[in-house]
Amino acid sequence: MGTLNSIMSIAGEGLQASQASLNVTANNISNSDTPGYTREVVNLTESQTVQQGGLNLGTGVTMQGFTSVRDQVLQLQINDQMQQAGSSLAQSNALQQLETGFSSASGLGTGLTAFFDSVSQLSTNPASSALRQTVMSSASTVVNDFHSAAISISQLQTGLNETVPKSVTEINQLSTQIANLNAQIISAGMSGQAPGALVDQRDRLVSQLSQLTSLQTTHTPNGDTLSTGDGAPLVVGSQAFALTSATGTDGLQHVYQGGTDITSSLTGGSLGGTLQVRDGELPALQTKLDNLASQFTSAINTANQAGFDVTGLAGKPMFTTSGTTGAAASIQLALTSSSQIAASSDGSAGSSGNLSKLLAVQNTALASGMTPVDAYSDLVYTVGNASAQAQTSNTATNAALSQLQAQQASISGVSVDEETTNMIRYQQSYQAAAKVISTVDSLYQILISMGSTTA
Amino acid sequence: MRVTSNYYAQILNSISATQKSEQTDIQQLATSKRVNRPSDDPTAAAQEVGNLASTADAAQYEQNISSAQSLLQSASSALSLVVTALTSAITQGVEAGNGTLMSAQMTQLASSISGVRDQVIGLANTSVQGVYLFGGTASGNPPFQLNAAPSTGVSYVGNSSVNSIPVGNNQSVQSNVPGDQIFAAATGNVMQSLTDLINAVQANSATAIQTATAEVQSAVSTVSLQQQIYGSATNQLTADNTSLQSETVSLKSQENSLVGADIATIATNLTLAQTSQQAALEAMAKVAPMSLLNYLQ
Numbered sequence: 001m002g003t004l005n006s007i008m009s010i011a012g013e014g015l016q017a018s019q020a021s022l023n024v025t026a027n028n029i030s031n032s033d034t035p036g037y038t039r040e041v042v043n044l045t046e047s048q049t050v051q052q053g054g055l056n057l058g059t060g061v062t063m064q065g066f067t068s069v070r071d072q073v074l075q076l077q078i079n080d081q082m083q084q085a086g087s088s089l090a091q092s093n094a095l096q097q098l099e100t101g102f103s104s105a106s107g108l109g110t111g112l113t114a115f116f117d118s119v120s121q122l123s124t125n126p127a128s129s130a131l132r133q134t135v136m137s138s139a140s141t142v143v144n145d146f147h148s149a150a151i152s153i154s155q156l157q158t159g160l161n162e163t164v165p166k167s168v169t170e171i172n173q174l175s176t177q178i179a180n181l182n183a184q185i186i187s188a189g190m191s192g193q194a195p196g197a198l199v200d201q202r203d204r205l206v207s208q209l210s211q212l213t214s215l216q217t218t219h220t221p222n223g224d225t226l227s228t229g230d231g232a233p234l235v236v237g238s239q240a241f242a243l244t245s246a247t248g249t250d251g252l253q254h255v256y257q258g259g260t261d262i263t264s265s266l267t268g269g270s271l272g273g274t275l276q277v278r279d280g281e282l283p284a285l286q287t288k289l290d291n292l293a294s295q296f297t298s299a300i301n302t303a304n305q306a307g308f309d310v311t312g313l314a315g316k317p318m319f320t321t322s323g324t325t326g327a328a329a330s331i332q333l334a335l336t337s338s339s340q341i342a343a344s345s346d347g348s349a350g351s352s353g354n355l356s357k358l359l360a361v362q363n364t365a366l367a368s369g370m371t372p373v374d375a376y377s378d379l380v381y382t383v384g385n386a387s388a389q390a391q392t393s394n395t396a397t398n399a400a401l402s403q404l405q406a407q408q409a410s411i412s413g414v415s416v417d418e419e420t421t422n423m424i425r426y427q428q429s430y431q432a433a434a435k436v437i438s439t440v441d442s443l444y445q446i447l448i449s450m451g452s453t454t455a
Numbered sequence: 456m457r458v459t460s461n462y463y464a465q466i467l468n469s470i471s472a473t474q475k476s477e478q479t480d481i482q483q484l485a486t487s488k489r490v491n492r493p494s495d496d497p498t499a500a501a502q503e504v505g506n507l508a509s510t511a512d513a514a515q516y517e518q519n520i521s522s523a524q525s526l527l528q529s530a531s532s533a534l535s536l537v538v539t540a541l542t543s544a545i546t547q548g549v550e551a552g553n554g555t556l557m558s559a560q561m562t563q564l565a566s567s568i569s570g571v572r573d574q575v576i577g578l579a580n581t582s583v584q585g586v587y588l589f590g591g592t593a594s595g596n597p598p599f600q601l602n603a604a605p606s607t608g609v610s611y612v613g614n615s616s617v618n619s620i621p622v623g624n625n626q627s628v629q630s631n632v633p634g635d636q637i638f639a640a641a642t643g644n645v646m647q648s649l650t651d652l653i654n655a656v657q658a659n660s661a662t663a664i665q666t667a668t669a670e671v672q673s674a675v676s677t678v679s680l681q682q683q684i685y686g687s688a689t690n691q692l693t694a695d696n697t698s699l700q701s702e703t704v705s706l707k708s709q710e711n712s713l714v715g716a717d718i719a720t721i722a723t724n725l726t727l728a729q730t731s732q733q734a735a736l737e738a739m740a741k742v743a744p745m746s747l748l749n750y751l752q
Contacts (some may be wrong), residue, residue: 099492104503104714113508117515124522124621124630125586127595317545339526350594352618373508381501384493391494402468417747420691424751 002402004447010060014433017061019043021426025419032414036204039414040196068196071411075203076217078408081401083268088394090273094160095281095387101152102117102383109376111145112296114138116362119355122343126352127310132338139318140333146293149379150328153286157252160278164253167212167271168245172208175226175240177207178202182223183238185357209234226340229272232257249309252278273390281386285379288330288368292375294327295366297380303361307342307354315342466605467738473732480725483716490714499713502621505711510706513699516622523620523630524689529629530588531685533581534678537645541577544571548668551656558659565656568605576601576609579638579645589634590618596691598634599646608650611635622695628688632681642671643677 021042031037043064049056101107118138118290122131181202188195206224209215214229222237233241241257248254264279266272270364301317309315318341320334321327335341345353361372368375481490493500510610550556551564574741578588580597590598590613613634619627638645649669 058713065711075737083710096492096494099494100521100542102493104490104493104500105507109504110507111513115509117511119513120512120519120621121522124519124526126618127583128584152533154484205751208585254635297574322518326487344592346592346614347592348593349597350617350618351616352620353592353616356619356621356627370549373505377501377504380493384495384497384500387494388497406465409464410457413457415457415459420751 004440006057006059006442008437010058011436011440013047013060013062015430015437017042017063017284018426018430020063020066021246022423025422028414029416029419029423032416032419035056036200037414038070038200038412039194040066040068040194042066059428064106064373066196067195068193068199069412070199070203072219074408075206075406076412078215078401078404079207079215079448080209080406083214083263083395085397085401086268086269087276088397090270091277091281092387092390092394094274094277095383097161098152098156098282098285099387102380103147104377104380107376108142108145108149109373109380111138111142112362112372115142115146118259118361119358122341123352123355123359126343126348126355126397129338132310132341132343135341136333136335139335143319143333144263146328146331149289150286150293150326153282153289153419154329155222157278157282160274160282161252161361163274163279164255164271165245168243168255171209171212171234171271172240172242173213174205174212175242177242178205178209178224179198179235179238181205182235182329184341186238189404192263210269212269213271213449214266228257228262228263231266232260232262232265259299277307285335285382288382290324290327291368292328292366292379293370294324295368295375296323296361296372297321297360299326299364299366300358303357304342306345306357308347309342310344310349312344312347312349315351316340337435340442349403355399364423385386457475459706462742463739466735466742470732470739473728473735477725477728477732480586480721480728484718484719484725487716487718488714489716496714498554503710506706509679510703510710512624512743513703513706517696517699517703519620520622520628520692520699522623522630524692525585526586526630527685527689527692529583529691531682533578536683536684537575537578537678538675538682540571540574541645541678542651542669544568545668545671545675547673548652548656548664552661552664552668555662557564561659565653568653570658572608572646572653573601574639575645575649576712579634586615588631589613591633591635591636592633593617594631599638604608606650607639607644608646608653609638609646611639622692626695628692628695632684635696637678637681640677643673643675643680645674648674658744671702 021044024040024042025216025379028039031039043066045062045064047059047062049058051057113140115135118131118135122128122135124445125131181198184204185195185198188198202224204218206215206226209226215234216229218225218227224235225233225237226235227233228243230245233242234243239349243262244256245253246256248263255262255266256262256393263275266275281394297317299320300319302435304315307315318335320330320332322330343353345357364369365371366375370378404438482491488542490499490503490625495496544687546562547568548549567712576599579590585595587594587596587598590596593612593614593616596612598611600612601608602610603627604610615633615635617631617633622628633713639647651670652664653666656668691707
């Protein structure tokens with residue numbers, strides 16, 4: 001049979017267990033709104049029974065510590081989505097900026113049409129200096145439109161390029177912090193402490209890192225191992241490997257890991273999205289725009305050179321560009337006076353015969369297979385489509401992400417109602433255990449006063 | 456499934472999603488356009504580029520047509536006056552040829568016909584905004600000048616070239632008829648016939664006067680024939696203008712169906728968005744204050 005002493009100690013353990021449970025509940029409630037906090041639960045087990053007189057007697061409850069309730073696979077999925085969300089957001093932000101430079105209702109499209117229309121108008125009175133001046137000014141509008149389209153691409157490229165070293169610095173800071181936390185988690189584990197708070201911190205940092213770059217996470221007994229998309233290590237155990245950035249031969253910032261250029265393998269996170277737009281969409285657009293500028297220039301120049309100007313001299317090139325690469329940025333009006341517009345086909349000032357050659361450029365396919373306006377329309381489509389795709393992908397990943405986060409909150413989040421219920425339970429079990437102690441105490445009193453005379 | 460206070464985040468998400476869709480709707484209502492940036496509908500935005508170009512071209516063609524019409528009308532009315540002048544020359548030629556006039560009257564008639572020739576030269580040198588209509592493409596200077604040297608008595612310094620004005624895609628109209636074709640044609644040469652008539656009246660030769668009068672008559676039909684060219688070109692332009700106007704209307708309606716906003720649909724969407732936002736807000740207001748703690752006193 002159990003003794004009063006053993007009952008007392010069982011009730012004592014009960015008090016301790018309830019206190020520890022209340023402690024966890026208080027911690028959960030306090031952190032119910034802390035970002036990245038994972039709720040904890042108390043691990044209680046029944047104490048070893050003792051055999052007495054053929055009976056197995058319970059000896060109370062043992063508090064074995066607390067565990068954070070987390071789902072590591074879910075966390076990995078969230079980090080995956082965060083890479084995609086970061087990448088698509090960076091792409092969508094960048095491409096939306098570009099869209100304003102490639103509008104359907106303004107810019108190069110209307111500029112080119114206005115140029116051809118001014119040439120068409122000159123046909124009504126080829127000697128008129130007012131109409132010639134209109135052609136000159138619409139030609140310089142075309143030049144400006146090419147320039148501003150080229151600038152909108154190159155400025156965006158420069159802007160994106162400048163963010164690369166900043167992202168690399170951020171990545172390195174996060175890697176270092178994660179490596180430190182890995183070390184602390186391992187040593188906490190060895191000294192038997194629950195590393196819940198440290199793991200929460202590390203998971204938060206890994207999530208932040210996922211928003212920045214492609215990331216592969218492997219859980220190992222020595223802490224998380226993190227590497228970029230193609231396996232270049234960022235964190236191995238307690239060691240962080242810094243990325244570096246430097247200007248490459250193309251004048252753009254490249255990312256290196258231990259001397260290896262890993263720029264093209266970075267696709268996830270905001271850095272990946274930035275690099276994709278900088279090295280993919282923008283150069284492709286730039287090439288299309290340059291081709292348009294140089295092909296337009298050569299077609300118009302050929303046409304103008306086929307005719308004669310107001311004074312009967314052979315026509316000169318109307319525009320100049322410096323080569324095909326960079327043609328859009330370098331295109332200039334070569335004519336210095338409106339009298340040099342070669343409207344005449346027979347050398348007399350009143351002839352408009354050659355204007356039809358200039359006008360023909362409007363509806364003739366350039367070397368690209370498209371007319372000038374169609375080529376611009378193709379640019380509008382390319383920009384719009386890339387931007388729309390990035391937006392759609394961002395919306396989709398965000399939806400997936402918020403689903404996953406809801407799932408994670410359902411597993412790891414704190415429910416205040418649940419904690420309140422627990423609090424009442426633990427309060428009552430604490431009260432009950434205390435009652436046991438006071439009952440045992442009164443039993444002792446009875447025992448001690450047995451045999452003595454009562455007053 | 457455990458439910459945690461994450462529903463705050465979900466309600467916030469749904470509120471911001473409906474706000475975003477409201478913003479889009481309001482922008483579409485404000486601009487009356489469904490496609491406000493290329494990414495709204497890349498295909499439509501790309502087609503809009505071509506559509507706007509065609510619309511601008513059509514507007515320019517209409518303007519070109521009106522310029523061409525004014526050139527053609529000026530030329531045509533000049534030619535009408537030439538016909539009137541030539542007709543008066545014929546009358547005077549017939550008068551001179553009936554053989555009843557005194558030599559003083561003949562001299563008077565000769566100088567009167569010479570005046571008619573001056574008038575015709577003046578009309579042949581008609582200019583609109585500095586452009587001489589009958590000079591071919593050498594239209595910067597008066598193409599006809601009195602000159603005693605050639606037998607025609609008038610020299611032509613213009614050329615035989617023509618200009619054309621674009622009035623549609625790959626469509627253009629001839630905007631001038633060179634002066635030599637009208638006033639110095641192989642048959643019915645206006646200037647030659649007038650000079651011959653003046654010379655014949657001055658010489659008082661009945662046969663020469665008769666021949667010359669017939670020449671002037673033939674010149675009248677030449678000029679009338681050329682005038683018809685202007686007339687039919689003007690008619691063609693009027694037809695072109697009508698078709699351009701209907702093209703502009705159909706381009707406008709294409710533009711509208713490409714990128715225009717369907718106001719009724721958007722207004723409905725906006726109402727739906729407002730309703731769902733209101734629902735989310737009400738849900739938030741009802742759910743948020745709920746807590747077990749309220750019931751434990």
